[in-house]
Amino acid sequence: MRNIILIGMMGSGKSTVGRRLASVLGRPFVDADTVLERRCGVPISTIFELEGEAGFRRREAQLIAELAQPAGAVLATGGGVVLSADSRALLHREGFVVYLQASVSDLWQRLRRDRGRPLLRTSDPRARIEALVEQRDPLYRDTAHCVITTGRQPVDRAVNDILALLPADLAAAGPRPGDAPVTDAA
Numbered sequence: 030m031r032n033i034i035l036i037g038m039m040g041s042g043k044s045t046v047g048r049r050l051a052s053v054l055g056r057p058f059v060d061a062d063t064v065l066e067r068r069c070g071v072p073i074s075t076i077f078e079l080e081g082e083a084g085f086r087r088r089e090a091q092l093i094a095e096l097a098q099p100a101g102a103v104l105a106t107g108g109g110v111v112l113s114a115d116s117r118a119l120l121h122r123e124g125f126v127v128y129l130q131a132s133v134s135d136l137w138q139r140l141r142r143d144r145g146r147p148l149l150r151t152s153d154p155r156a157r158i159e160a161l162v163e164q165r166d167p168l169y170r171d172t173a174h175c176v177i178t179t180g181r182q183p184v185d186r187a188v189n190d191i192l193a194l195l196p197a198d199l200a201a202a203g204p205r206p207g208d209a210p211v212t213d214a215a
């Protein structure tokens with residue numbers, strides 16, 4: 030069974046919404062960043078420090094090639110996963126991809142106190158968010174099968190929006206026979 034794959038900016042709610050959606054559907058939840066941190070044994074910020082953004086992107090793309098394979102899971106991806114054309118094509122082909130779209134001001138409200146995201150360690154993090162949205166919004170739209178708006182509304186509203194958009198084969202609860210085992214469920 031295809032994975033339901035959540036893409037979107039940092040702060041758009043992929044992990045929170047994904048975890049709740051997985052629990053409603055009775056599916057495993059996998060958070061790509063958490064898997065990467067667990068495998069590397071260090072936080073994402075340390076990978077950026079040691080290997081730069083390019084090193085992180087290489088690791089991220091390799092991991093996504095693995096996690097994108099159909100496993101009947103809900104997969105939350107890192108916000109920059111769409112920067113790789115290969116990953117974009119793979120996610121769209123192998124999964125059902127939902128873009129969690131949020132406005133710059135809502136993202137800023139959620140991220141303004143964040144200290145864990147290396148890309149926001151700049152003198153003007155709000156401007157960075159704005160630039161990233163401008164660059165990535167077309168890539169998210171290109172990769173996704175559908176778009177939902179997240180922001181100030183409650184998590185359950187986003188979950189219900191996704192449930193309403195799921196194709197019939199994905200709306201049924203629970204993994205199916207033939208699904209690959211999920212070894213890195215978060």
Ligand code: S3P
Binds near residue numbers: 043110146
């Ligand atoms: C990034 C988003 C982060 C993480 C890394 C880079 C990005 O994930 O992968 O800090 O490029 O937008 P979240 O979207 O889960 O915060």
